[in-house]
Amino acid sequence: MNNETANKVAEAIENSKNATVYSVAKQTGIPRTSLNRKLVGGTDFTVYEIARIAMALGVDPNDLLPSEFKSKQVAA
Numbered sequence: 111m112n113n114e115t116a117n118k119v120a121e122a123i124e125n126s127k128n129a130t131v132y133s134v135a136k137q138t139g140i141p142r143t144s145l146n147r148k149l150v151g152g153t154d155f156t157v158y159e160i161a162r163i164a165m166a167l168g169v170d171p172n173d174l175l176p177s178e179f180k181s182k183q184v185a186a
Contacts, residue, residue, distance in 0.1 A: 113151040114176040115160070120149050122167050122174060129167055137166040 123129050131149065135142040140159055148155050155163075164171035172179075 115155055115174060116149050116151045118174045118176075119155065119160070119163055122163075122169055123149075126167050134163060134166050138162040 123131060123134055131145055132142055134140075135145045138145075138159065139162070140148075144153075147153055148159075160174050161171050164174055
């Protein structure tokens with residue numbers, strides 16, 4: 111993935127009313143230090159981690175993926 115993913119995850123955590131990096135780490139089982147490293151772009155998120163983070167935040171996993179992963183709608 112890339113820094114776009116890290117930015118989207120960080121933004122989703124910030125926009126959540128009750129979530130913090132600590133609470134997301136605890137809910138997802140991702141060590142807090144690993145989550146912090148991923149949020150600054152040090153290492154990539156796995157698809158499984160994105161799914162767990164989305165569930166913890168109550169958002170659609172697609173909202174956390176970079177734009178190149180999203181399908182483009184074809185006009186009918």
